[in-house]
Amino acid sequence: DGGITQSPKYLFRKEGQNVTLSCEQNLNHDAMYWYRQDPGQGLRLIYYSQIVNDFQKGDIAEGYSVSREKKESFPLTVTSAQKNPTAFYLCASSPGLQETQYFGPGTRLLVL
Amino acid sequence: AQSVTQLDSQVPVFEEAPVELRCNYSSSVSVYLFWYVQYPNQGLQLLLKYLSGSTLVKGINGFEAEFNKSQTSFHLRKPSVHISDTAEYFCAVIPHSGGGADGLTFGKGTHLIIQP
Numbered sequence: 001d002g003g004i005t006q007s008p009k010y011l012f013r014k015e016g017q018n019v020t021l022s023c024e025q026n027l028n029h030d031a032m033y034w035y036r037q038d039p040g041q042g043l044r045l046i047y048y049s050q051i052v053n054d055f056q057k058g059d060i061a062e063g064y065s066v067s068r069e070k071k072e073s074f075p076l077t078v079t080s081a082q083k084n085p086t087a088f089y090l091c092a093s094s095p096g097l098q099e100t101q102y103f104g105p106g107t108r109l110l111v112l
Numbered sequence: 113a114q115s116v117t118q119l120d121s122q123v124p125v126f127e128e129a130p131v132e133l134r135c136n137y138s139s140s141v142s143v144y145l146f147w148y149v150q151y152p153n154q155g156l157q158l159l160l161k162y163l164s165g166s167t168l169v170k171g172i173n174g175f176e177a178e179f180n181k182s183q184t185s186f187h188l189r190k191p192s193v194h195i196s197d198t199a200e201y202f203c204a205v206i207p208h209s210g211g212g213a214d215g216l217t218f219g220k221g222t223h224l225i226i227q228p
Binding site for chain 1: 116121144146148153154155156157158161202204206207208215216218219220221
């Protein structure tokens with residue numbers, strides 16, 4: 001049963017804390033993406049990775065970091081430098097860049 | 113750079129009535145076009161896509177969309193909606209290879225509200 005999983009479903013962050021959102025895919029896709037969704041704003045690209053051990057900043061990368069050590073995994077860390085982290089975070093993957101993207105179920109991050 | 117405009121933030125429709133959700137885009141290069149649906153607190157599900165060929169594309173759940181290059185539009189339609197179609201709908205584009213952008217550019221979404 002192929003797909004994209006994200007965990008946790010809900011995540012709470014304290015002031016000054018770094019938190020990591022998990023994204024795993026078993027679709028054998030090379031490209032993976034992280035988007036941030038705010039109400040009424042659509043989705044905005046945070047980071048993307050075309051291939052293992054390579055990743056690039058998207059439109060709103062400040063305050064975030066990623067790694068791509070394995071093809072199936074693309075974790076996102078929300079650092080303390082991100083001053084407004086409350087949002088719904090969506091991970092996606094595609095066979096390659098400029099190809100159809102498939103999305104995970106999302107993680108909602110809330111600040112305590 | 114690309115931009116996507118969804119002209120209506122909310123569209124209320126009675127059940128079994130037809131609906132059209134409007135999407136216009138701007139791009140200096142050719143693009144692929146997509147419609148996604150999002151149910152509350154869930155990820156995005158692909159409804160349909162236009163890559164090439166026939167400008168009328170059919171998707172899941174009885175939806176279809178027509179690509180109009182001259183009007184740079186990709187409007188989504190359904191002839192008869194159901195309560196279960198209540199959701200947020202997103203139009204998105206991505207440039208063809210070499211277009212410079214590497215993620216989808218999304219519109220701000222249209223909330224389709226089905227009234228019984």
